[in-house]
Amino acid sequence: MAIEKDFFRQVMGCFATGVTVVTTQHEGELGGLTVNAFCSVSLDPPLVLVCIDRNSSTLQLMHESKRFAVNMLRDDQEAISRCFATHSEERFDRFCEVPYRTIATGAPVLDHVLAFIDARVVAEYPGGDHMIFLGQVEAMGTDGKVIFADDELARQQPSLISGNGAGSSREPLAFFRGKYRQLTEQAQALVSTLNEEVGK
Numbered sequence: 001m002a003i004e005k006d007f008f009r010q011v012m013g014c015f016a017t018g019v020t021v022v023t024t025q026h027e028g029e030l031g032g033l034t035v036n037a038f039c040s041v042s043l044d045p046p047l048v049l050v051c052i053d054r055n056s057s058t059l060q061l062m063h064e065s066k067r068f069a070v071n072m073l074r075d076d077q078e079a080i081s082r083c084f085a086t087h088s089e090e091r092f093d094r095f096c097e098v099p100y101r102t103i104a105t106g107a108p109v110l111d112h113v114l115a116f117i118d119a120r121v122v123a124e125y126p127g128g129d130h131m132i133f134l135g136q137v138e139a140m141g142t143d144g145k146v147i148f149a150d151d152e153l154a155r156q157q158p159s160l161i162s163g164n165g166a167g168s169s170r171e172p173l174a175f176f177r178g179k180y181r182q183l184t185e186q187a188q189a190l191v192s193t194l195n196e197e198v199g200k
Contacts, residue, residue: 013177013178014177016175016176017036017176018036018072018172018173018175019034019081019172019173019174020036020050020070020071020072020073021033021035021071021080021081021110022038022050022068022070022071023068023071023100023107023110024065024067024068025067025106025107026061026065029061030095031058031062032058032108033052033056033058033084034081034082034084035050035052038051038070041134046136046137046140047122047134047136047137048070048117048134048135048137049132049134049135050068050133050135051127051132051133052130052131053129057092059131062121062133065107065121066120066121067107067118067121068105068107068119068135069103069107069109069117069118069119070116070119071110071113072113072114072115072116073173074114074171074173075171075173075174076170076173077173078173078180080096080098080110081173081180083096083098084096095108098110098111099111103118103138103141103146104148104149105120105138109141114142114170114172115140116140116142117135117140118137118139119135120136120138121135122134137149138150139153
């Protein structure tokens with residue numbers, strides 16, 4: 001029996017994820033799309049991966065630029081996620097009107113996100129109807145703090161962190177069973193308890 005695409009999507013939708021906007025820039029052209037297929041791969045060296053649909057207009061930009069930023073969205077940024085998930089003039093011509101800055105690689109890091117990772121592409125792999133981009137972390141930030149892989153870059157650009165990761169007092173935007181979700185107070189308490197147990 002063949003795997004049905006719709007049922008596969010339904011089953012995978014039972015795995016709750018955070019919501020990110022992956023961005024890139026090549027020769028002045030900006031690109032970004034909403035992604036939940038993102039994860040950490042390695043601590044040493046620090047590596048992450050993102051999966052991009054082969055039909056995405058951002059795919060070629062990422063391939064050419066060899067850089068991307070993963071912008072982890074807050075629970076009040078659903079509109080940003082929706083914009084970067086559409087085929088609209090607002091997305092392609094106006095970058096969803098979201099302010100951004102560059103940190104290490106030149107990929108756009110959106111202002112006021114929960115956290116971000118700025119990475120350089122070190123490998124690309126075919127993954128069915130998606131391409132898998134493996135990125136080495138060059139900078140990352142949350143709680144108003146940014147860490148650079150290159151100490152010299154950190155010394156040269158100490159002011160770039162303003163506004164980035166500043167929204168960390170908020171909760172993450174989540175996606176589950178095809179819908180955007182916010183963590184309830186009960187869920188937040190459970191996460192806090194689990195974190196305390198892990199820290200023991």
